[in-house]
Amino acid sequence: MTTAISATGLRKSYGDKLVLDGIDLHVPVGKIFSLLGPNGAGKTTAVQILSTLIGADGGDVRVAGHDLATEPDAVRAAIGVTGQFSAVDNLLTGEENLLLMSDLHHLSRREGRSRAARLIERFDLTEAAKRPASTYSGGMRRKLDLAMGLVGNPRIVFLDEPTTGLDPRSRRAMWDIIRELVSDGVTIFLTTQYLEEADQLADRIALLDHGRIVALGTPAELKRLIPGGHVNLRFADATDLDAAVGALGETSYDAETFSLQVPGDGGVRSLRTILDRLDAVGVEPAELSVHTPDLDDVFLALTGRTDQPKAAHR
Structure with missing residues (x-):
């Protein structure tokens, strides 16, 4: 399998509001694909469909080689999802959150504890593992949330605004973790409000506006679309x-x-x-x-919108 996610003619409406207007997306295995767009462009809806949280109105979609419409359980078994709103339970410790996820994945008690221990070490949460998640900093909560999404050993991970609210040091630490995942062969589908984040991480970027893909390419290719270089x-x-x-x-x-x-x-x-x-x-x-023009210039030129994603803190 060379394509982790393939969507053709993906459509979604809510009543009279057309959110996704027949978009095409093709994400290679082991790469970082970033979906950018103004608020309300349809980014979160696309992630929700591709991760089986909601159904599409039309289109052919395959995720990890499985048909999204007829094999949703197989898709769920192959993916991990970390949303912009943390799934961390504040009443549980970091370790307990991970063990809860292992139970949801029907892992044996032994395997669940083994995976939790490996993830705690990998995400540098050893000292905080026995503490309630309510005591964690924003960066620690993000790391725990991502670790929880990896308990099932997914080959495709959807990251929906993974660094929102983090300070610059925590954001860059999360970038390092994301790059490490990709070096292990994991495919990342990233939505972000930070243009520098997409520029730093993504192998390919799709710009979504009014439910349509208005530009697609590497960060360098997108920048060359705009005069001013x-x-x-x-x-x-x-x-x-x-x-x-x-x-x-x-x-x-x-x-x-x-x-x-x-x-x-x-x-x-x-x-x-x-x-x-x-x-x-x-x-x-x-x-x-x-x-060359940066992604801010690309965003403004191609969407004509002033509610562009945020510039990352430096």
């Missing part, structure tokens, strides 16, 4: 700068710093063209840097 070049002296301006045509330059700015998408082909033109006049830049 440029290459900054700095030269050793005014002579080289003048030669570069003559070779490259219409550019914005600064005579005091011997630098100029050339419009471009930052791709290999455009960079090669710039360097070939400079080489033809015997000029080599002292410094070169590429600037």
Whole structure:
């Protein structure tokens, strides 16, 4: 199996409100796929359908090789779900929460305790394992919530806003855990309000707006869809700068710093063209840097919405 999730023509309505308008999604095994979109775009509805929590109105969907409509139990056995609202029981200790999940997965007492112990160690919760979850910090609760979703040893994990409310250090710790899962072959389906998070983690991103996929690709590919990219070049002296301006045509330059700015998408082909033109006049830049639009620019340009996801705390 090379495709963890495959959805074609996925549709969902609530009364007269069309939430998902025939979207197509294909998520490779062992990758991080991020679904972005404005509030109300349909992200959570998509996750709820793919994780069998609600039914679709139409479309063909396979998750972990199983038909979502006819094999929902097999799908549930293959996935883990961590939502933006924690499933942690505050009255139980961290260990007890994990043992409860092992009971729900019908694991033997011995296997349940073994898995709980491994997850407690993996998520660095050993010192807090015997304490009530009500005493946990936000970052610890998120880690426990994700650990609970892994008790069943899922090969596909749905992470719906996994780092909402976390401080920068806790957020980056969660990123490390997510990358570690992927290195073990787990597929991650991520929705997030933090554009930097998707940029840092996702292999591919789909941008959902008004129930439709309006863009799909790697973070770099999406950024190249938006004009405004440029290459900054700095030269050793005014002579080289003048030669570069003559070779490259219409550019914005600064005579005091011997630098100029050339419009471009930052791709290999455009960079090669710039360097070939400079080489033809015997000029080599002292410094070169590429600037491309970020995901904020992509979001605003393609959705036209002002309620964009949040910029991550730095």
